[in-house]
Amino acid sequence: GENVEQHPSTLSVQEGDSAVIKCTYSDSASNYFPWYKQELGKGPQLIIDIRSNVGEKKDQRIAVTLNKTAKHFSLHITETQPEDSAVYFCAASIGGNNRLAFGKGNQVVVIP
């Protein structure tokens, strides 16, 4: 089955700097890759996603890049702000269906 790994598990950045979180996946049939942000006491919220026919997608300060050959994708947050502090989860579709396999999450801490 699909195996999704996230690195690093914890990331601390100075406010205003960039943060990058990387995920690897194992199933070459995966074609959809969402990223979720989870704040304390809340459910994960979708922040950006990418499909396998696209290499990069950007939405204001966040962007996602996908390398299908290497089976990895990354979340980039620029000009980080304290409200970006949260746990970020990557996920990959299991084959082409509606199930997602989630990574274990990255704790991002933005230091004011």
Added chain:
Amino acid sequence: DAGVIQSPRHEVTEMGQEVTLRCKPISGHDYLFWYRQTMMRGLELLIYFNNNVPIDDSGMPEDRFSAKMPNASFSTLKIQPSEPRDSAVYFCASSSSGTPNFGPGTRLTVT
């Protein structure tokens, strides 16, 4: 849009008791998912429904767990009997495209 609604938000129960978690998906969504989140195992898909029909329940840990979706606006996840290792946050999510929209979760503690 009220989003996915889950109740209760917190549940504390004793081992052996029956626990029922409830979910109201976003109106118009035809997929409903139940996830469990723990520190050790992260987010795990337990079961998902499409048009009220269970499609994949391979993530349900054992027969003590059961889920139903009697109509498009309501689903339950039941644990009977509950055990301490069932302590976790249980999320319900719904979607119309396959990308889950998560509810706020139910934090279950079994003592």
